[in-house]
Amino acid sequence: HVQLVESGGGSVQAGGSLRLSCTASGFTFDDSDMGWYRQGTGSECEMVSHTIRGQIYYGDAVKGQFSMSRDNDKKTVFLQMNSLKLEDTAVYYCAADRPDVPVWHLPTKFNTACGTWGPNWGHGTQVTVS
Numbered sequence: 015h016v017q018l019v020e021s022g023g024g025s026v027q028a029g030g031s032l033r034l035s036c037t038a039s040g041f042t043f044d045d046s047d048m049g050w051y052r053q054g055t056g057s058e059c060e061m062v063s064h065t066i067r068g069q070i071y072y073g074d075a076v077k078g079q080f081s082m083s084r085d086n087d088k089k090t091v092f093l094q095m096n097s098l099k100l101e102d103t104a105v106y107y108c109a110a111d112r113p114d115v116p117v118w119h120l121p122t123k124f125n126t127a128c129g130t131w132g133p134n135w136g137h138g139t140q141v142t143v144s
Contacts, residue, residue: 016040016134018108023139026098030143034093036108036136043089043110049117050082050093051128052104052141059128062106063093066118073122075101098143108136 022034034050049064061073063082070082076095084091091108107128109117115132129135 016110018110018134018136020106020108020136020139023106023141025142025144028099028143030098031094031096032098032141034095034106034108034139034141036091036093038089038091038108038110041110041134044086046111047117048082048084048091048111049109049120049133050091050106051109051120052102052106053128054101054104057104058123058125059107060104061120061122064109064117064120071118095141098141100143103141103143105138105140107138110134 017039018036020034020036022032026032047065050062051059052062053059062076063070063072079097081094110133111117112133117133120132
């Protein structure tokens with residue numbers, strides 16, 4: 015049973031930082047590409063970052079601002095978010111490969127809600143920047 019549990023969200027002032035974590039279980043973490051997606055109210059689901067065979071890619075909106083990393087021993091992936099802006103307010107979701115749907119198959123943006131199709135998803139963690 016695949017589980018992805020996000021943590022670390024919260025409220026922060028503009029210019030501040032947060033570090034999100036996603037702890038995984040139920041699959042071979044080392045072999046899985048992982049990703050972070052976000053969705054603001056009334057907005058599309060947007061790729062924040064993901065790995066493809068270990069290489070990390072970032073969405074254009076967060077390049078140079080966010081940093082993704084992983085600790086395979088802890089089966090955890092992280093998202094360090096710096097210089098946060100109002101427009102970074104969103105629910106942030108962790109995603110992991112399904113055998114038939116790798117994370118990187120997702121479009122960089124799509125209209126349906128994050129977490130409703132494709133790879134395995136966590137339940138999300140709210141980030142509010144004010």
